[in-house]
Amino acid sequence: MVLSEPLVPGVECYTSSGWRSVAVLLTVASLLLQAGCSSSAEPAEAADPPQVVDTAVVQPADGGSQVTLSGRVKAAEQTSLSFEISGEIERLSVDVGDSFEAGDTLAVLGxxxxxxxxxxxxxxxxxxxxxxxxxxxxxxxxxxxxxxxxxxxxxxxxxxxxxxxxxxxxxxxxxxxxxxxxxxxxTALKAPFTGSVSQRYVEPSERVSPNQTVLDVISDRDGFEVETSVPETLIGQLRAHSKQTITLPALDNQPVPATIKHVGTQPQSSNNYPVVLTLQQPVEGLRSGMTAQVHLQVGDAAEAASKAVRIPLTALLYDGDRSAHVLRLDADNRLEAVDLTVGAISGQQVAVTGNLDPGDRIVARGAEFVAPGDVVAELGQGPQRYN
Structure with a gap:
């Protein structure tokens, strides 16, 4: 049946075929709307979070490779005095601790x-x-x-x-x-220099032989030295004339600058080599025989004078040829490998040289689980960050 006139004035009437066309259009629009909403509502696939690493800040090498050894203070100039002839001691003019001037008569034979x-x-x-x-x-x-x-x-x-x-x-x-x-x-034993008596071995009326030690004397003119023994593993890292520091327990652990005067070439015992240091300033109350603590900065002199830095020992990664490198973080926290030359190891720190500067950030632990080019998140340095 086809309506020829509208039932209601002003309202257009559609045929049955017209209604079907409208229904189709509405269905297509609904499907397009559903597809658009679905694509905008679904979130994009999330990227993997960066791996968290423990980092450390590169420190200057000064003071980083320090070894403390026991030493003993001695006079820079000391000698044993004896008669070149035999005879009986007629007079001893000095005792232990007595001072004398050069040329004074210290002892006399009959x-x-x-x-x-x-x-x-x-x-x-x-x-x-x-x-x-x-x-x-x-x-x-x-x-x-x-x-x-x-x-x-x-x-x-x-x-x-x-x-x-x-x-x-x-x-x-x-x-x-x-x-x-x-x-x-x-028959008169004369003082070779101005100084004091450190030891006396004979008494008056005692008969002595030629070259038998009568007195040990020390000089006042050249100050004091400190002698210590350095293990064979460290002796090759010391250089003559390098600056060091000693402390004196008997004098409130007063730090005194010193310079290495002599590095031994022959071991004394148990493969320990003698090292003699000269004090760079006078110390009030210092006496020969006092105990000293010798704080040695070990490592190659060229290393200390160049770009030597110190890093945690755990930060080192060793390559197949035994060369070493670390992973440094750039401004974007992206890792890069830095080749290094390993120097002296002291405790959990190691002195290295290479393209590292104080203040650089490096992976301190877990460097085996990341690689150059990775972007990482910085956990921080030290175990306190894990609290």
Missing amino acids: DARYQLVYDRAVASEKEAKAALDEARLAFDRQSSLREKGYTSQSQLDSAQAQLDSARSRYESAVASRRIAARDLRL
């Missing part, structure tokens, strides 16, 4: 015997001198007679031989007199 020997040597010298003078006159006389033809050549030769013999005896007598004078002079 010189009666040496005085007699000297007197005899002087007499022998005078006798040899008289015999020499007589032989010279005899030779001159024979020489004059030979020129005139009054004597033979053999007699002149005999006079010459007697003169030579007399001259030799005189020279020997002079040498004996000088030796006797020297021995007499050596």
